[in-house]
Amino acid sequence: MRILFVDDDPDTRALAIRAVTQEFPDAEVREAPDLNGLDELLREQAPDILVTDYDLRWSDGIAVFDKVKAANPFCCTVMFTGTGNEELAVRVLKHGFDDYVVKGAKQLRRLAMAVRSAFDRRRELLELGENRDLVLKELYHRLHNNLQIVISLLRMTEKAITNAGDREQLADLQRRIQALSALQEEFYRSEDFRRVDFAAFMERLSGSLAGLSGGRVRLALRLEAVELPVDLAVPFGLIANEVLTNSLKHAFPDDRTGQLSVTLQATAGGAVLTIVDDGAGYPENLDLSVASGVGMRLIRRLTDQIGGEVSYERGEVGALCRISVPL
């Protein structure tokens, strides 16, 4: 453990060091005499504990705090100052110092105690953080296992059903749960649990659904980096799942081979996903804007929910679906 002492007066520094190292006998002591010295120390290795005066010839305790915290956000910080008044004490504590001790011969013991209790509090917080990470990992693992069990149960049920249409509906449901779970995974991977790397999700989704064609359909992916907030990524991801599934199921009948292009673009106002196949094209007599299948209904409802737009085009060969979402 490293303790950094910052004080222009060498005598006060020596007294403070003696008091605090009685409490932490194994600590490695560092002293910063000026700004260059401080910068150099922080470059070498950040301290675990900072004891600093407020008034320094070359800076002040709050600026020192900022530098040290930038190097180690978990560093404990105690201000030890003779220029104290109530106003400064409030300012220092509001700035984030763990404690504030007014200088004085009888205050040295108090300084040591203040550092000890700040250090213990910090350690407890860190341990709590580690526990939280463990719980989170366990929850994640459980969630994914349970989703796998749900898919297994759906499959068992599917096998028990004889009607081909009903079975297909259950298989589609399995794929929807799968897509949700892939979104969940991207969400877990993001550092702040708020945003989803949508390009990574689309890559995984396309790759996993391409298996539906048994290798007959070649994927062409052009995915720009797009990060979306979770409340947008989930509906958008489910829409993408429906469009891709439709293409793979209907565009290449009778063992046809072909290509499916998936393009994700970041635009000024949001993102656009374009899915194009060179397959059989949409059926002539089908009005896609009112089609009543579960998949088409999902696409309409979820597009409305996120204020997006979906359009379909019949090409000379194949079909195109474009979904745009605002950010």
Place this chain on the structure above:
Amino acid sequence: MPDQRSTLNGRLRVLIVEDEALVADYIADVLEEAGHEVAGFAATGEKALQSLERDRVDVAILDIKLKGGMTGIDVAHAARDRAIPYLFISGSGEPLTRLAAEATGPLAFLQKPFNQEELVSVLRTAAEREVTSRDASASAATTEPPRNGV
């Protein structure tokens, strides 16, 4: 080493190492529908090792977190020693676990929940490789080595 493999026309005998019974059944169902065969089930690493020792196994499907003291990665090492290809399935999103698993050289790493298409596609690739390598060794030798336990 005698060829103990049973691959014929892309049909694989698959060992399923998974401690969740419903998931193990799901895997069995999917791979049987794709024309493969279940070589055995194991819910622990210890059982998996016995099965690798005793049964004819072409491919092993390994969950990473298992009941008992061993993990799927431990089983992977044993499978690799016997030149049996394997793939991982895992619910863990831990990057370190995944790195450790992938460092052993699996056919694939499927994140749970995976779907049947993903699994079937990995097995198809495994079967193709198996057939290719068998053809290669068959043409290298004038006579095919004897098959054990068939």
